[in-house]
Amino acid sequence: MIRSITSYAARNRWKTLVVWLLLGVALAFVGQTMTHRVTDAQSADFLPSTYDSAKALDIAEKEFGEKPDDNAVTVLVARTDRAKLTGDDRAHIKRTAAALGKERITAEKPDPFAVDHSQTPKVAAGPVEPGGKFQLLTVSLHGNANDPALHKVYEEFRDAARKEFAESELRTGFTGGIASTVDSLKANEDTEKFVGVLTIGLIVLLNVLAFRSVLAAVVPLFAVLLVGGAGAGAVVGAAKLFGIQLDAGTPSLISVVLLGIGIDYFLFLMFRFREELRADPGLDRREAAARASGRVGAAVTSAALTIVAAFATLGLASFGQFRVLGPAIAVSVLVMLLASLTLMPALLSLFGRALFWPARGWKRERPDSVAARLGRSVGRRPAAYVLGSLALLGVLAAGVAGVRMSYDPPEQKETAASRTADEIARGLPAGASDPHTVYVRDDAGGTLDKGALKRLAGAVARVEGVGQVSPPALNQDGSAARMNVFLSTDSESQKARDLVSGPVRGALAGHAPRGAEAHITGTAAVFADISASVDKDLRLVFPVAAGLIGLILLLLLRSLLAPLVLMLAIGCGFVATLGASTLVFQHGLDRPGITFTLPLVLFLFVVALGTDYNILISDRIREEMDKPVTARQAVAEAVRHTAPAIATAGLVLAGSFASLVASPDQQEIGFSTGLGILLSSLVLATLLVPALAALLGRGLWWPRRGAGRTGAGPGARDAMSGAGVPAPGTTSPPYPPQPHPHRAPVNR
CATH class of the missing domain: 3.30.70.360 (Alpha-Beta Plaits)
Structure with missing residues (x-):
């Protein structure tokens, strides 16, 4: 079916382009005009109703008319x-x-x-x-x-x-x-604009260096920006239609994700398109586009579905920010997948060889290219590359020891607001500029006893760490009351969260008026509850997402061993990325820990997005092993053809995420995800996985038997030459001469 879709798009390019242009503009307009109507900046609004701070907000809204x-x-x-x-x-x-x-x-x-x-x-x-x-x-x-x-x-x-x-x-x-x-927005405005321009410039520069053509850099960028607007618009439109509130950071995160994976998918197609044109100089551009997209389409579809499956598991989370983020990114990635199978083949068919103008060197294969030399080196010494890759990942993974989660806000630039907060903190309790509020409600709707409320306020005031408690204020019918609590410590600190979630809530539970409930909300209370919710979600999402990713790899590779090898490699990459992030932020920058959401974000982005590259190289290795060559020759060919695409795509995607470093709120996510993508593309997919495939041979595809045999018949020598690998007995073989194909079995 994938080949039918890509072939239709390549042969009906103008229809496809017009449909996407209209769809992209319409959905982008929806996204731009309705984003702020479906987003919510209050973290507390995403907590399940069973948590203490959520119950307090419910009383505030129902009994005091406070708006969410x-x-x-x-x-x-x-x-x-x-x-x-x-x-x-x-x-x-x-x-x-x-x-x-x-x-x-x-x-x-x-x-x-x-x-x-x-x-x-x-x-x-x-x-x-x-x-x-x-x-x-x-x-x-x-x-x-x-x-x-x-x-x-x-x-x-x-x-x-x-x-x-x-x-x-x-x-x-x-x-x-x-x-x-x-x-904060004004303080970071110039920096974010500069980084945005720098990111676009990096994408264009890398594509120009890869293809020696400006058109090859501009066309993918135009397509991905168009589809990115459509993807974000589709998410915003769906949220509005179904009455779903998105986290305020979701639209910008979608843009970064779609920019990165969209360029990745277009690069995969362009490299294979160029390969088809090079192999058959007389091939019609529409046919070349259909062939290239048909062959890469399965890998791209599996890669995209891996991301979709991983993020869709967030729909099981209890914390609302995760629960809406996962499906939102899943929907946007499906839009990009559809574009990869339709819009991108249509653009390849439209521009054809002109896409690589004015470069001419692409028309002939370079046997001494960096990728070719790397492929031969991996094929000759796979054990050395496996050990070297694992040693690098192991050193980085050592940083995981002693990792701590931090709920403290990221450091911000000094602003007028921060200077005012500092002045207040010098004269009043540290929490004066950010008070917490206790809400009390009679369970039966009766009138609260004022004496009991005063005793409750006194009990809270006596808690060590509480600076001041305001007198209780009743609502109109006296069935509910509220009182402000000023902590003597910074409301955004771990000390404040421990204080509120422990002694303060203990005092409320022990001294609440008879037949009444008492709950506290505020910055420390909300983030204490978020901490508990996130810990619960991590234990659920990790195994479910890993299982779905493994299932997709199983269906794509039709093997039991290959998916296991890939999952182990990707797992090593995840632990190494988390360890490196801990070394940089917790130990290097002396922060109290890494951002509490970082492990889950890294797991989803590094594992799901990094799987793209490993799927591409594995699919190409299997394709090459189906030819009558040795397993090591197949690995060498796979690396030669895919390493440039993977390296370029990895740098582009890492650069896209690195742009988040400009925002203090997203600094850790930007750095860590960018590093994880680089490890996935340059170490796992280019070195470790090919080297493991060379060591395991065709046994990697067990129990499926590969079609390739070094002794596949009288035409084996011609087939090997046609595949770009010198046949046994030629003067310059890439490996030591192989035994005669009819006398020795192939390396499996």
Whole structure:
């Protein structure tokens, strides 16, 4: 069926191109205009309802009317002369806060299709610094914290507040929530633009170096960007249709994934297309495109389905960010697979030999190329390459010893928001700018006892590490109450998470009013629950994903031993990547540990995406072993033909992920995934797997018997010559002369 699809696309190129152009533009438009309507920036919203912080948020929404997408901003107000606030100053701050809380903000939308976030903010006076140097205000703006339209609303409020207080010689500072988001985006804006341009430039440069043609670099990039927009649009459209909320980082991650694998698949096809044209100079370009895509199509389909299967397992996760991320990437990869089997063959058929203009050297085979020499070397000394590869992977894997998970936020550039937070922390408890909230609700809907609430507040206040607890505030019917808890430690630290998940929740459970439930939410509480949820998901997703990947390899390679060899090799690559990441970030940069999501992300990306290269080389080794040559000659030929495609594709994909390093939030993922892809392409697929295949011979395909025999018949000598391998007895064999084919069995 795959050959039928690719052949139809190659022979009906114009129809295929028009359909994809219309589809790509339409879906890209959907993705651009609706992304912020289906994404959620609040990690707590993705927690299962059984977790403590999720129960607290449920009470907040149902009993106090708080919206799930409320964004808290902390405003510091102080005198410009750094003196203590006077009584008049405090009265003015209170009046101004009340006035700001009544003024509706209407900001210009960044584009006509953006969500209208015009609103009246909630503004309330907060605590005063013990020395009287500043007072805090709490502000709430509802909406997606990553939506540029909401950023405009925040900026309008910030500028209005700054102006109002400045008229009375008071200065302001803004931190927390959307204030920190906006400042961080501005601080990293130039860097991210530069890295984006650098990534595109790297892709173009590598393709130009590989094919000596600008067209061969531009056409794949155009196709992949078109399909990438379609893939992201398909995910956003499906999320809107089925009422699914995506994590805010999902669309950008999809773009990176599709850019990388799309270029990979196009490169696989281009190298095989060039090989077909070189082997038959008179071959029609449509026929060459059909042959190339038909032969590579099975490997590309299996590679894509491996990614789909691996990420689809995230649908089993309990943590919502994982549960929606997996299917979202799976859908987008299916779109790219469809493009690989239709759009890409159509483009090859359209451009033909002109795709490689003005280069001419591609028309003849170079027996002394780097890939050819590497293939012969691997074939001659496979044991040395196996030991060398395993030694390198082993050294890197040693870093896994002592690995720790970190839930601390990544270090950010210094911004106005971070300076304000530091100033607050010097005068108030460390958690003052990011308070936690306890919610209490009577199970039967009755009125809560105020005395019991005061005793509960006192019990929480006595917990070591809690700096202050505000008086309980009841809702309208008295059935629920809330109180703010200010920790004396940074809310984003491991110490705060241990404090909230242990002693604080213990105090709530032991002193809650009779017949009532008490839960706490906030940064430390949410991430403590996320930690528990992620640990549970890792134990489920790893074995299921590995089993599905192994099943796909089994179906593709039709062998029991080959999939096992590949899975062991890929597993070594995963452990080596995780170890190297631990060495760099935990030990080298002295961080408390690696990001808690890194093991799962690496497993999925490095194992699933890295399998692409191993599938390609294995499929080519099997194809070469089906010819009447020795197993080592088959490996040499497979490496000669596929190593350039794998190396180029690996560098492109690694470069795509490396672009994430520009974002502090994605720094570890960008570095680690890029390194893992390089190990998968340059070490596993180019050296380790071919060397193992050379050692195992045709036994690698057990119980399937390969068709290839060195003594396959009288035409064996001609077949070997036609395959590009000198026949036994020629003057310059790549290996020592083989025994006569009719006197010795083939190396199996």
